[in-house]
Amino acid sequence: MYSPALGIDIGGSGIKFGIVDIEQGTLIGERIKVDTPYPSTPDAIASVIREVVSALDWKGDRIGVGFPAIIQDGVSLTATNIDKSWIGVNSEELFHKTTGHRYYVMNDADAAGIAERKYGRIKNVRGTVLMLTLGTGIGSALFYDGKLIPNTEFGHIEYRGDLAEHWVSNQARKDRALEYDDWAKELADFLEYMILLFSPRLIVLGGGVSSNFDVLKHHFTHLRAPVVSASAYNDAGIIGAALVAYPELLEAFV
Numbered sequence: 001m002y003s004p005a006l007g008i009d010i011g012g013s014g015i016k017f018g019i020v021d022i023e024q025g026t027l028i029g030e031r032i033k034v035d036t037p038y039p040s041t042p043d044a045i046a047s048v049i050r051e052v053v054s055a056l057d058w059k060g061d062r063i064g065v066g067f068p069a070i071i072q073d074g075v076s077l078t079a080t081n082i083d084k085s086w087i088g089v090n091s092e093e094l095f096h097k098t099t100g101h102r103y104y105v106m107n108d109a110d111a112a113g114i115a116e117r118k119y120g121r122i123k124n125v126r127g128t129v130l131m132l133t134l135g136t137g138i139g140s141a142l143f144y145d146g147k148l149i150p151n152t153e154f155g156h157i158e159y160r161g162d163l164a165e166h167w168v169s170n171q172a173r174k175d176r177a178l179e180y181d182d183w184a185k186e187l188a189d190f191l192e193y194m195i196l197l198f199s200p201r202l203i204v205l206g207g208g209v210s211s212n213f214d215v216l217k218h219h220f221t222h223l224r225a226p227v228v229s230a231s232a233y234n235d236a237g238i239i240g241a242a243l244v245a246y247p248e249l250l251e252a253f254v
């Protein structure tokens with residue numbers, strides 16, 4: 001029996017916290033959402049984490065974090081939708097120093113992907129599977145035969161002369177004042193390009209817009225790969241973050 005873990009999903013616009021039942025892959029109680037501070041410096045984010053973790057009176061030893069950057073050995077190597085001063089910072093050490101708890105950190109989209117791999121759409125799917133999270137940016141998690149190839153960053157692929165996420169993230173939809181249907185058509189074009197490059201057996205969409213999936217899915221039916229929404233919808237990020245705090249459960253996936 002694995003005890004619940006605290007999952008923290010750090011995004012460009014919000015930071016979400018939830019206690020996760022690791023056996024079931026579900027949230028226990030309500031999630032808490034706090035605006036990402038601006039500027040989103042390491043100290044500012046660490047203080048938000050300190051406040052919420054202490055308000056939750058979290059006594060467990062498992063806290064996992066999904067972070068919107070390339071993460072290697074706890075260190076952020078990039079910073080796109082987060083303050084540039086994160087580059088080179090070891091967030092596992094910083095959060096530990098700030099709150100006294102131990103933290104396990106992974107790229108946010110990879111974390112959402114491992115939630116789907118363990119509990120949802122990617123469970124027992126062989127071959128290539130691509131998960132994309134559509135939020136402030138576009139995050140990606142690529143699996144082959146159930147193993148994650150970490151830090152893929154397909155939202156940063158050059159697309160129509162710019163970063164793909166500047167065209168088709170959920171933020172881009174808002175910035176470009178696109179209707180959902182027009183945005184979904186553009187997203188379908190981007191997915192077609194991803195399919196050309198990787199020939200995935202399955203594409204899973206997560207992030208804030210995945211809960212509108214039912215009204216958008218007809219835009220994806222002509223594509224060569226089936227497109228589904230994350231089974232945990234936007235909570236995949238929190239659930240996956242909590243799972244990151246159990247490295248012993250990830251051995252088959254990462």
Ligand code: BGC
Nearest residue numbers: 068069070080109137138139
């Ligand atoms: C970041 C990724 C992240 C994605 C979603 C991108 O801008 O570079 O690391 O996964 O946004 O948050």
